[in-house]
Amino acid sequence: MPRDPVCGMEVPETTEYRVEYKGKTYYFCCSHCVSAFKRNPEKYAK
């Protein structure tokens, strides 16, 4: 299962909370983590 890079939770790939960044898809548990990622993607994208 993919891991939410913001909070570290495992999330199902079917989640609607996903962001494409530099050709990779990142999955999130909630809209809060999505906006945190979008504010500072370099901090979370590894």
Ligand SMILES: [Zn+2]
């Ligand atoms: Zn999260």
